[in-house]
Amino acid sequence: MALSIVRTAAALRAALAPWRHEGRRIGFVPTMGALHRGHAALVERALASCDRVVVSVFVNPTQFAPNEDFARYPRTEAADAALLERVGAHVLYAPSVEEIYPPGDATRVAVAGLTETMEGAIRPHFFTGVATVCARLFGHVQPEAAFFGEKDYQQLLVVRRMVRDLGFGLEVIAVPTVREPDGLALSSRNAYLSAAERKAAPTLHRVLQTVAAGLRDGAAMAGLRPDAVRTLRAAGFAEPDYLDLRDAETLAPLDRLAAAPARLLVAARLGATRLIDNIAVQRA
Numbered sequence: 001m002a003l004s005i006v007r008t009a010a011a012l013r014a015a016l017a018p019w020r021h022e023g024r025r026i027g028f029v030p031t032m033g034a035l036h037r038g039h040a041a042l043v044e045r046a047l048a049s050c051d052r053v054v055v056s057v058f059v060n061p062t063q064f065a066p067n068e069d070f071a072r073y074p075r076t077e078a079a080d081a082a083l084l085e086r087v088g089a090h091v092l093y094a095p096s097v098e099e100i101y102p103p104g105d106a107t108r109v110a111v112a113g114l115t116e117t118m119e120g121a122i123r124p125h126f127f128t129g130v131a132t133v134c135a136r137l138f139g140h141v142q143p144e145a146a147f148f149g150e151k152d153y154q155q156l157l158v159v160r161r162m163v164r165d166l167g168f169g170l171e172v173i174a175v176p177t178v179r180e181p182d183g184l185a186l187s188s189r190n191a192y193l194s195a196a197e198r199k200a201a202p203t204l205h206r207v208l209q210t211v212a213a214g215l216r217d218g219a220a221m222a223g224l225r226p227d228a229v230r231t232l233r234a235a236g237f238a239e240p241d242y243l244d245l246r247d248a249e250t251l252a253p254l255d256r257l258a259a260a261p262a263r264l265l266v267a268a269r270l271g272a273t274r275l276i277d278n279i280a281v282q283r284a
Contacts, residue, residue: 003085005092009140012093016054016141024051028143028170030134033057034074034188035083038178042147043087045175054141055084056093058100062108063129074188093141100136109135111158111165114251118265119154119276122241130155131162138168145171149178151185153263153278157251177277179205185277192273196236201270203235204277208264211243212281215264220255221245232268240268248280257283 006012016026027050029042035057046053057080064070077094084092108128114120115127138146146163148156160172178186183205184198193201207228214224225243232240245254248261265278 001088001090003081003089003092005081005094007094007096008099009095012054012091012140015091016052019052025145026050026141026143027053028137028141028146029053029055029089030137030146030148031055031057031080032059032073032188033080034076034191035080036186036188038149038151038186040083040087041178042149042175043084043089045173046145046147047088049173050143050145052090053088054091054093054143055089056095056137056141058093058095058133058137060100060129060133061097062101062132063126065123065125068123069189069192074191093137095140100133108132109162109166111162114154114158114161117251117253118242118244118246119267122267127155127158131158134159135162135166135168138163138170143170145173147173147175149176150174151177151187151277153265154251157249183209185275187275189273189275192271194271197271197273200235200237201275203232203237204266204268204270204275205279207231207243208266208277208279212264212279215245215257215262215281216284218256222255236270238269240266241274242267245281257281259283 004015006015027046029046031039043053059073061070081092109131110128111131120127156174163172182202184202211224211228228243243266246263247254248263254262262281263278264281267276
């Protein structure tokens with residue numbers, strides 16, 4: 001089945017109507033484009049559990065602050081469509097800003113609690129933009145399931161909470177982070193890295209692994225964090241925005257591993273590029 005490209009909610013509804021009439025299960029992968037193997041993994045996971053898969057490509061202005069990279073964020077629709085065709089997606093939804101945020105738009109979606117720490121503390125606008133655009137896209141697509149990568153772990157939890165609280169009636173399915181052979185998490189922003197920065201970038205993941213090993217041996221974050229930060233600084237990273245151990249469900253801060261699942265998360269700039277990563281960590 002050839003990939004269809006639609007640009008309005010009305011055209012999307014028309015494209016999906018026959019499948020809904022047939023009782024097809026519709027999966028949805030929201031993206032900002034500049035697609036790579038990580039996005040392909042999301043589509044493949046959606047295809048494994050859904051009859052039809054819609055992928056959106058929309059660079060969402062409300063999740064960028066004025067000093068961030070909205071204008072230069074990569075926009076590669078032709079290449080994105082080719083990738084989606086190869087992996088077997090059925091519909092590419094590529095709306096305009098006006099389709100998502102009509103003139104006079106005055107509504108935003110805010111999720112309390114989970115959004116007030118880590119990414120939310122550093123980028124206070126970010127999660128309101130994410131929750132708002134996801135709510136609108138869910139309304140347009142009306143999927144049975146939506147697929148999100150674990151690389152953006154805090155975002156995953158925020159979307160899950162919004163879906164539950166607003167009663168969207170869809171599954172939010174997490175897909176493991178896809179990495180380069182050297183451990184660097186795939187990200188559209190990796191394209192910003194210089195050759196030297198690209199060589200240093202996997203240090204972020206190696207530091208997480210080292211800290212996780214120390215935690216499993218019984219050490220505390222307070223004791224492990226200084227060496228981890230020194231390692232990142234030596235590789236060329238700026239002081240991390242955060243390097244935290246958190247409860248995997250509530251994001252409550254932890255100093256040591258406990259019985260409940262935990263997540264180790266980091267964000268730091270390498271040159272002009274801000275990288276994030278995270279891994280699951282549990283007691284040995």
